[in-house]
Amino acid sequence: MSVRILALVGSLRAGSHNRQLAEAAVKLAPEGADVELFEGLAEIPFYNEDIDVEGSVPAAAARLRAAAQAADAFLLFSPEYNGTIPAVLKNAIDWLSRPYGASGFGGKPVAVVGTAFGQYGGVWAQDEARKAAGIAGGKVIEDIKLSIPGSVTRFAGTHPSDDAEVAAQLTEVIARLHGHAGAPAAA
Structure with a gap:
């Protein structure tokens, strides 16, 4: 059974180290795990109940919801902006x-990882993302964590997929999330 893991990246910057980390997750996913990097978060308008009306939900938000419905699990990549989760x-998560009562997370497993320039790798933001995803209906797997500090220097000349330590840790994260999604991951 292939498990579909939807990856959401909290940075819009083309050269984002969190985006590179998500790209590495797509590349390094073990057999039986399919990591899909969602494209288009920048096109989704800020959540507003006035525009979240059945039959006229903005197309970008509808695409996100459809991708979430098709997913078996979620892998969120969060940098840290001013000590918290990026908007x-x-x-x-809000969309x-x-x-209400029909969350796109639908009780599915959620893991949050990321990298940031600071010495703690963005743990505050990642904790906030876990909190928000859990309240939004996801089954947050609290013991799956990966916070990589010093992103600006660590990944200055190396893509995360080419960093042996990061690649091994990320592969383990995906394998464990895969296991929580209902099927044993092949190593």
């Missing part, structure tokens, strides 16, 4: 939390 990731 684009929080907005995606997936609705309609």
Whole structure:
């Protein structure tokens, strides 16, 4: 059984180290795990109940919800902006939390990882993302964590997929998330 893991990246910057980390997850996913990097978070308007009306939900938000419905699990990549979660990731979580009672997360497993320049690798933001995703209906797997500090220097000349330590840790994260999604991951 192949497990579909939807990856959401909380940074819109083309050269984002968190985006590179998500790209590495797509590349390094073990057999039986399919990591899909969602494109288009920048096009989703800020959540507003006035525009979240059945039959006229903005197309970008509808695409996110459809991708979430098709997913078996979620892998969120969060940098840290001013000590907390980036707005684009929080907005995606907000859209997936609705309609009330029918969350796009639907009790599916969620893991949050990331990298940041600071010495703790963005743990505050990642903790906030876990909190928000859990309240929004996801089954947050609290013991799956990966916070990589010093992103600006660590990945200055190396893509995360080419960093042996990061590649091994990320592969383990995906394998463990895969296991929580209902099927044993092949190593």
